[in-house]
Amino acid sequence: MEKVSLQDVQKQLKEHGLKATPQRLAIYHALVQRHDHPTAEQVYALIHKQNPGISLGTVYKTMDSLVDAGLASKVITSDGVLRFDGKTHTHGHLHCTKTGRIMDFEDEELEALLTDYFQRKKLPNFVIDHFQVHVTGQIPDSRPKS
Amino acid sequence: MEKVSLQDVQKQLKEHGLKATPQRLAIYHALVQRHDHPTAEQVYALIHKQNPGISLGTVYKTMDSLVDAGLASKVITSDGVLRFDGKTHTHGHLHCTKTGRIMDFEDEELEALLTDYFQRKKLPNFVIDHFQVHVTGQIPDSRPKS
């Protein structure tokens, strides 16, 4: 994953007309640090330690701003809970149904395969924005959540 | 899509230890008739016309039963709403961000491509159950929802 410095974030926020508040920096920082895909609650818990005066509502609002600014993206998993992803480029997800964990899955070969496929295969009456592969399965020997 | 008769449904329900109630038949019938992926509300509205004495809660419960019985599956889209799918075999989805519609996308070539890919590419510490391709984009000239 490409590391983004706080200065970069600050710059990117401003470029998109967003003010670089401490909350936004903290939230975005937490987001890029974690490679799993935290829920709003998890992000909240994460930054709450170092930044107690922050509200869950702000996490949601900030997330929306980040997504609008193109700095993050949303993922919804089969449990119906919104999760956030600190990267915006195309990548797949591995979703473990036993633990609920979601891991990134990036593979150049797969991406090339699909890009090539969709370039050849024109879909009738549909303009493709992006595509992603979602793999469901299990991590062996993992412990079920809850 | 393989057409399933009501007799088949009735049989399948019984095989899975489920009673074949009129509600279940109506709900499943509505599900296979529509190729888009209705939400619980939509299924409810659909069957309510012909079957007024049915409750939204029953739609949810019945959906769960159908999914357990392997007659349907759940899909969650980026709007965070649960949707139901009258088919259970692997297939992709086209998701129009303008209208919110989800359409099935089935293509043998793509499926073969991916099956082959994942057979070659062993994922470390992950046992694949199934995979699907989710394509996001827009239907040209469509009217935005709401």
Next chain:
DNA sequence: GTTAGTGCAAACGTTTTGCACGCTA
């Protein structure tokens, strides 16, 4: 007759909203 399924309404958890206040630029 027994058990599973239904309907209703209340409860639940997540996400959104409204508004007064505070802080960034």
Next chain:
DNA sequence: TAGCGTGCAAAACGTTTGCACTAAC
């Protein structure tokens, strides 16, 4: 200092649950 962003709490939303009643087997 002008306006965006925040915090709080309430509301909204989709979904689940509990329970008494009904219907399928």
